[in-house]
Amino acid sequence: MLFQVGGQGSRPTFFEMAAAQQLPASLRAALAYSVGVFALRRPFFHKILDYEDEFFALLMLVLETHSLRTTDASFSESLYGLRRRTVNMASRKDKQKMDSKHLQLPGLRKRQKVLSVVFLVILPYLKSKLQSVYNKEREARLQASLLGDGLTLDDGESYIDQAEVSYAGISVVGLDASRITRIKKQLSAVIAACYPWIHASNEGLSFAYQLLYLLDATGFYNLGLHVLGVHVCRATGQEMMDSSSRISRIRSRERERLCGPPWLKAVQRLLLGCIYTTLDYAQTGLIAAVFFFKMMEWWYQSAEERMSAPTVFPPPPPPPRPKVAEGGIPLPPDRALCPLCSDKRVNPSVVAVSGFVFCYPCIFKYISQYKRCPVTLMPATAEQIRRLFHDL
Template identity: 75%
Template sequence: MLFQVGGQGTRPTFFEMSAAQQLPSSVRAALTYSLGVFALRRPFIHKILDYEDEFFALLMLVLETHSLRTTDASFSESLYGLRRRGAKIKLKKSNLLTNSADEVRHTGLRKRQKVLSVVFLVVLPYLKSKLQSTYNREREANLQASLWGDSDERFDGDFVTGDNNSFGSRDVSNIEASARDRCIKRVRKIVGACYPWLHAGNEGLSFAYQLLYLLDATGFYSLGLHALGIHVCRATGQELMDTSSRISKIRSRERERLRGSPWLKALQGGLLSCAYAVLDYAQTGLIAAVFFFKMMEWWYQSAEERMSAPTVYPPPPPPPPPKVAKEGIPLPPDRTLCPLCLQKRANPSVMAVSGFVFCYTCVFKYTNQYKRCPVTLMPASVDQIRRLFHDV
């Protein structure tokens, strides 16, 4: 399965390289989501999710090794019809002063470049993921310590009672455990202090290389490709045919190496055929998993949006009016009069605790003196007086 995005020449476009680089993360998200769904009915799958980094690294190790061995490309690059070529740069001495262009000659990948490619594609992302998880745990621990204090300080104390000899056999193990814990804490602190700078530097270099590649200022899309001296090029039709013939030769050679009795050879040949079928259809299966993941993500997201859509409810009924206290000031029959001065309200203001309206001067003096509402005798202060800009 190949996805040709377009473009002219053998140099891939920026969008092809970006899509090939982001494919492993999409595959990992799809596999994690699928395993999480299956784990709801099969709890033993949670053991795989507990070692998610190791499981995905092992899977990508198999796929990347097989892809580099057969197609001279990574797993994601082979999907887009791309191939890796060793770049040898030679300066043109004749035009060295007038023209600074370099002559780049592409060759096949050497064994060392394939091994280092696996390291850059599998080992380094695995280490980055583990450093990221360690940094997240250290940051959460620091946040918890800042809020609740250090757990060691909260649980310190002398809890040893009785005969001291009963604890003598545990002293050595406790010392070793405490030393190991101190070492782990020291490593986590170092990771917590250094990882943000390493991550920022890595992201900055990646952005710089991608920007230069987009502006056609360099032929290397990433620092890893530059360090290995590898260019990514489009595969021609002849190269695709050569790749298929190379794969058939490799597999026929591996079948010829089988040793043992006829039934053992048949069993080994069947296992090899099954392994070849899994590797051949792994690309299609993983792309189908990514498609399924995106479709389910869209489905559940749209369902959540429908469920979380705002529903228009009728306004609630107003609360019952507060009761007038027996010893409080009675309300006048005319609502436009102030209960305190029994005059037309001037600068009307409402008492927030009760909702009754008075003149501002009257209610301010009364509240400042008695610290309560004049009508309901509820406790109040002058800060709870609110100005009304429209008298009703």
């Protein structure tokens, strides 16, 4: 009964739709792992990992276009025996006659197929690129906050630009380069500020549609299907037979369009045959490759664990304690006392740059005023104060 949630008749269950939606992400992770295994022996495959988003988007573009053209379903939906059907709002008379809320028409229009490719390939690719830009900007901000130095990345880059301009003697090129760099930084900052809201809105809409689909309040599993006016339904035996005949008609028409001398037609037929065979076995081949590489990973990992015992290395020696500066505050003889107030520490906090522990109010006031550690006189900021919870 649990697996019938959200499914009535030709309508897929919630779990079928969730599995079909999660398949591309799982396939991408498995392909990335497979390419990483090959890259250990062939460094050429590292280039594929550098452009992982582009290669996966191109692969899914070919697979989704072929699947929508031949089966009226996405790549993952066709694997689960699902089909997309156009939904038109029926009139009141039609509702009374058919006793349904929607009138379903077989097949997809050309516009719906094109927009389906956009929702299945283009938008996930743009989301992945925005996610990478957001992660880079976040790492840069975190690194800048941890360094806490007066020299920032902007100062260094402007210094480099000025040096290049003075050395080359061409000020226009330097100004253009600095302007482009500034525009890129501003764009990255805008993306870093807007992406969390965009991601939260997208996830919220997805959750709302999935909840409504689970409660049988709507026939659309996500916003993309609602915009396209498409329902996902289980494929019947007749539809599968029609898909096979449609594929054969499309391929026969493509063979008839071949032109040129006989030898060129033979080469074109051979290439088309290879492409058709690759597309026919793409689903089975990709899924089989995923299971094969995961099985090999488990096999070699278990073999290595059996053959080699875990090696326990001794812990590294602690780093030397920072020395007290000449003008710094001397340390009290009792380690439980705060060097600033000479009383027992309250809310102990450590300065990350030096490692000395103080009372939180004392060290916060001192660093906010002098911007340095009171013992070592090393530059420090309030963000580099870490609370210690040794009593937990």
